[in-house]
Amino acid sequence: NAGVTQTPKFQVLKTGQSMTLQCAQDMNHEYMSWYRQDPGMGLRLIHYSVGAGITDQGEVPNGYNVSRSTTEDFPLRLLSAAPSQTSVYFCASSYSTGVVSAFFGQGTRLTVV
Amino acid sequence: SQKIEQNSEALNIQEGKTATLTCNYTNYSPAYLQWYRQDPGRGPVFLLLIRENEKEKRKERLKVTFDTTLKQSLFHITASQPADSATYLCALASSGGYQKVTFGIGTKLQVIP
Numbered sequence: 001n002a003g004v005t006q007t008p009k010f011q012v013l014k015t016g017q018s019m020t021l022q023c024a025q026d027m028n029h030e031y032m033s034w035y036r037q038d039p040g041m042g043l044r045l046i047h048y049s050v051g052a053g054i055t056d057q058g059e060v061p062n063g064y065n066v067s068r069s070t071t072e073d074f075p076l077r078l079l080s081a082a083p084s085q086t087s088v089y090f091c092a093s094s095y096s097t098g099v100v101s102a103f104f105g106q107g108t109r110l111t112v113v
Numbered sequence: 114s115q116k117i118e119q120n121s122e123a124l125n126i127q128e129g130k131t132a133t134l135t136c137n138y139t140n141y142s143p144a145y146l147q148w149y150r151q152d153p154g155r156g157p158v159f160l161l162l163i164r165e166n167e168k169e170k171r172k173e174r175l176k177v178t179f180d181t182t183l184k185q186s187l188f189h190i191t192a193s194q195p196a197d198s199a200t201y202l203c204a205l206a207s208s209g210g211y212q213k214v215t216f217g218i219g220t221k222l223q224v225i226p
Binding site: 040041059104 | 155
């Protein structure tokens with residue numbers, strides 16, 4: 001049982017480049033979400049999904065896109081990377097509403113230069 | 114605006130003692146409160162959840178209290194061990210719909226042998 005798997009673990013992008021952060025879970029959880037974590041700030045919600053085909057914006061959605069075509073996968077797309085998107089990104093999944101008792105991935109450390 | 118405060122300074126404690134971490138919140142009516150542990154370079158790991166109508170919750174050496182009048186939660190680790198050294202995050206969620214969870218910045222605990 002792998003839990004929540006994020007790839008890649010590290011990434012360096014140039015300003016303006018696009019990329020997709022992958023997130024997969026094997027626990028059949030309906031609820032998945034993406035957070036970013038910056039020094040001195042708590043985890044901030046980017047986007048979330050309550051099931052396949054349903055997504056919604058969180059606190060800091062600008063510059064990011066998501067889709068949920070299957071229960072297992074919830075990729076996060078950076079449309080045109082900016083230095084302000086340098087952060088550590090975490091994907092989470094849970095079996096109930098919200099982030100209750102959530103399982104988090106290992107994180108993706110992204111640097112935009 | 115809604116605010117969660119955790120002691121941003123590190124807490125150093127001698128092995129065997131009880132560690133007590135504080136989570137205060139303002140302008141919030143949480144349905145429940147969670148505590149997570151985060152190790153460097155890893156994603157948060159869920160520890161305990163306490164609901165608004167519960168005063169106390171225990172799990173092995175962990176104890177959480179929740180005082181909605183004081184707008185405060187206390188997280189206790191009894192008989193602390195060096196392996197308990199980590200950052201502990203407090204997270205609150207309101208009731209209704211998809212509960213968007215707000216995380217505090219965390220308190221770093223260092224247990225000294």
